[in-house]
Amino acid sequence: MPDLSLAALAAHRFGFGPRPGELRTIAGDPRGWVKAQLRQPDTLPPQIAALPAAEDDLLAFGRWLARRRLNGGNAARLEERAERQGVTQEELRRLSVEEDFVENFRERATRAVAARLEAAITSERPVHERLVHFWSNHFTVSTAKPAAIALPPSFEKDAIRPHVGGKFADMLRASSKHPGMIVYLDNWLSVGPNSASAQNPRRARRLPGGGRPTGINENLAREILELHTLGVTGGYTQADVQSLAAIITGWTYQRARLRDFISDARGERNGGALFEFDADAHEPGPKTLLGRTYRQEGVAQGEAALNDLARHPATARFIATKLCRHYIADAPPEAAIVRVANAFERSDGDLRETMEALVDSPEAWETPRAKFKRPEEYAITLLRAVDARQLPPGAGIAALTAMGQRPYAAPGPDGWADIADAWLTADLVWKRLEFAQAFSNRIARADLSPIALGDACLGPAMGDETRTAIMRAESPAQGLALLFGAPEMQRR
Template sequence: MLDNATALHLATRLGFGPAPGEVGRIRQLGLESYLEQQLNANVNQLPPALAGQLHSIPAFGKDTYALYHEYWFTAIADLRPGQRLPREEKGLLRKITNGVGAQARMARLARAIASPHRLQEALVDFWFNHFNVFEHKKFVRVWVGAYEDEAIRPHTLGRFSDLLLATARHPAMLVYLDNWQNVAPGVRAHGKNAGINENYAREVMELHTLGVDGGYTQADVTALAHILTGWSLGRGYGGGGRRQRDEDLAMRGGFGFHPALHDRAPQTLLGRKFENHGEEDGEAALLMLARHPSTARHISYKLAQYFVADEPPPKLTNHMADVFTRTGGDLREVTRAMLTSGEFRDPANYGRKLKTPLQYIVSVARISGLDPRRSAPLAEELKALGQPIYGCVTPDGYACTESAWLDPDAMMRRLSFAVKFGSGAYMRALPDQYGSMNKQIHLQPEAGGTPLDSDTLVAALGGELSIKTRQALAKVEKAERAGLVLGSPEFMRA
């Protein structure tokens, strides 16, 4: 039978920490069986209670076309070209779109806490940050949840090339990194003279594929930007007249290639010539990047940094890169190679990574058995801890390393949260985060404030507490012990 420490390591690295009884279940399954269960899970099959909660969220499951027209288009439909929203209507639009984001955050947290597909939720966290979009940029306000569900979740264990193309074509990414405004020189688009915009081309090479030292030049950035001109939004998404709706483009997720905006001049990217006749050249360029050896190394390093160690061993990342190249970017096989490696299973790596605020908050919710229907206000705690969901402004996403999150003020805020949550006062103090327009998912606070049982928390951890923490627990009142467990150094780490 698997030992407690290894079972806890699996529960923490693969799934934000154990729920009560989970360490024991993993021990019974064994390492190989548990890993295969997670690697081959039917991620679309959720427990009825969780599925019911998700489908009670008004915006959940709606595609980009529906979200745009239901939450954005109606507010601007009667505007004449060039006319701006009155101030009071801007406030209403902001309230509506912020509400959509709140619903997306609720769905993310509920799945992170209650989904049995632990690895899937950890991979969603990783890949969303890898292909980050910032919620509060224009239309992304209403699309961020759909971006996660349409572009990220279906591909976490699929082909990297499919994941790259799904993000590249998604309206949220097109708007966030401005490729919807990337048009041939001299062409008038979106009511103004636009021209070449290199934002997406630069970030797709630096962050999404090759890496900063991946062997590309500024000339390659410029060439890729020219190749991707005309990759924009479909009509009815801000990419054409406000009253136009194009069902064909809607079926493609809101992406539209506009030949009139495309620069047809031949380009040379990483030594390969592209005739640049149309959309197919952009797809070919992205596929070339997806299959590049530098991409294999970059992706392998980042995955190992998230799941294994802040400074992953070169032997491991080289092995993962070899698997990436040999399998054509099969992320299931790359992830399997990482999780079955000696480096991942090395006890020297247990408890060595500092949890990010998201990992910490979700691990508290999971070990306490928090009902996911009450999870939405945790988003406010994440904001206070510096990691609001969908709130990273920069395209590199949130870091997963200790240096990014370890500072005295941040640790004090975590301790304050731990004490408040452990005492039972947390749920009593929760405000309504949704407002009148979202009463159907309003969370009612707990009537009581019964402290969490520290013995239950320790048992859920498989008894894996240090002597120092056990001595500290013995010195405080019983009502204070749960907060001490949740704020202990070992619980802060994964």
């Protein structure tokens, strides 16, 4: 007999919530429905495929920077001219770096966020889309860094999406070599102290400001160890951070030429095609990381080190803990962590097999609504519930920013928090309720029954209190607002 309770749990816990009619499809085999979506798809969602390539993202920032320098001029003289011509200070302020920066990248950012949301709300494979969001958060590249402002969408497209159903080692290498990560964590500025570039600074590549990098930058190496593989308690030392930083010196990306900035041509190459190894910047010689010595030369040294990190037992434990925290509970059960970590190690980091172990864990099907949805998940749940297919221009990014989670803009390399305490603040919960009210007012109509919608989205998970409150609503809009703001919709 179909189990609508398990179907609702599967749809919300592993996906983004069901679209109308989907619960009954899932109910025939909830675990099978989840597992069927763990296979790597052959194509990208059309909304994602239409986004600019990584090369175009790099050119966007470079063109903005070049234009600002060409139009720099004398600020005092510009203010004098403004006064003579009757231009107000507020109007002049629009020409400031900050205003110009925001204006230049607003359309690109809005389009990318809309594509990500529409891919999730229209997907027939919501479990896969949720995994894309999980791994994109694990390997965070954020617009919070100005130089990387255009890069997170193409990073997600190039380094995350192709590997969600594949090997963790492949995703780790792809993310570490992508210009998005290299720019975000400054590895393009890293030069070995005994490298050819350090010994002869004229051989070092110039930076956009005209200077040259002068030493090792540890940012990417530290985050690979702390956030991407072993975890902060994974047994590495500061000496290991320094060693890995030396191992990946020279990992950079192909720079555009001035002629490329002047041209209006769209860049078409993806991040993998843009990776470049600068032998002159690489620190020469063998290096020891976690007790193992790497004698390879060139880029092979870094690839060997990443492959070993991907297979380290501490990495298996760290990844398993994060997955169980994301899908099961803020304080994940130890039995599930061990089961998932063992699958990760046994399969050599096969992410599909690792997730299958999680789906097969009894803990994953117990304690419904143990997790509080982050704002993006919550918004997608509501949009899927009403079978939305397209967002009004700018609506997604504005609403999510208000609720505290602007996509692609995590505040730091550790990404968005995955525990309820980070999101259960009075202000953020109030913003959710405002969103639920505004969304309800926009879509309410006489033939849209809040009770029927709740049954289709939550099944037996809709509690008696919520049902009663909706039935007593004075209008369809109020009924929808009560449904969308109910605890059952906020949790998974």
